[in-house]
């Protein structure tokens with residue numbers, strides 16, 4: 001048996017509110033699945049994990065409960081976190097390995113020491129030998145090929161499902177960061193409420209998400225789309241369909257984006273003046289799945305008066321960065337928590 005098969009490969013795990021990704025050293029991203037876990041409430045057994053659990057949403061009997069590890073950018077359920085970690089490690093490391101893998105995991109910045117230790121324990125319990133925790137913003141910056149060791153400020157906004165994280169980084173660290181609950185899930189709820197109030201239709205989360213991802217936009221757009229959606233009529237309780245337009249979606253989500261802009265302005269105001277020049281030069285980097293919202297970069301540029309650069313790989317910047325860290329652990333060890 002070769003030395004490699006004794007030690008096995010090391011892993012990086014980006015545990016997200018909606019999606020979890022796993023990077024295996026020398027192979028790249030090998031898992032990209034929903035973070036959902038389905039339980040049978042009668043027996044407390046886990047009946048499905050990942051995409052197969054996600055597919056049960058809204059279609060399963062009452063005894064099936066679907067839970068996720070994170071909510072609003074915070075660890076909401078450690079049991080579910082352990083189940084996801086174990087699922088990822090078992091799936092990534094098949095067969096016999098004398099030594100368990102070293103694992104890098106991403107965590108929201110601003111995570112408390114207690115949460116940090118609990119996250120570490122959950123990963124060790126699930127089969128990791130050593131656990132290194134890195135803030136997701138730093139992982140995203142590394143994944144986007146920024147040289148984070150430079151004495152140069154960068155403003156990164158990560159539009160995730162559970163939260164939006166606004167951070168300024170410089171010299172291998174986070175200078176200032178704000179994690180706010182206005183992520184993709186919050187925006188989906190705004191769309192659900194808008195459709196209820198203005199079209200008397202009750203729609204599900206998946207429909208709201210489809211509206212957001214296909215026809216929604218923010219700011220002044222030149223092209224308008226529409227989408228036929230179905231739900232339950234508020235008055236009759238019967239199934240019903242309507243056409244929903246880009247203008248409806250903008251109306252539904254614009255207040256939330258005004259708040260996000262306010263929070264970005266707040267972080268910019270708190271930024272040390274020496275770094276402001278760098279941010280003027282580099283602009284704002286946006287990543288995370290929510291950064292794909294139509295017109296978001298132009299809207300932010302107009303409102304903030306700064307250049308906005310969209311990530312080319314918004315879903316995988318963090319896991320690619322975490323993957324680079326696990327593959328070059330000695331070089332990056334100092335940035336871990």
Ligand SMILES: Nc1ncnc2c1ncn2[C@@H]1O[C@H](COP(=O)(O)OP(=O)(O)OP(=O)(O)O)[C@@H](O)[C@H]1O
Nearest residue numbers: 016017018019160161162163184288289290292293
């Ligand atoms: N085209 C799109 N327009 C707007 N939002 C989108 C689009 N595509 C995906 N999203 C949203 O991106 C979010 C998922 O992004 P991502 O996978 O980065 O989140 P996550 O890592 O699971 O969450 P978090 O970082 O908050 O833990 C979802 O809310 C999804 O609806």
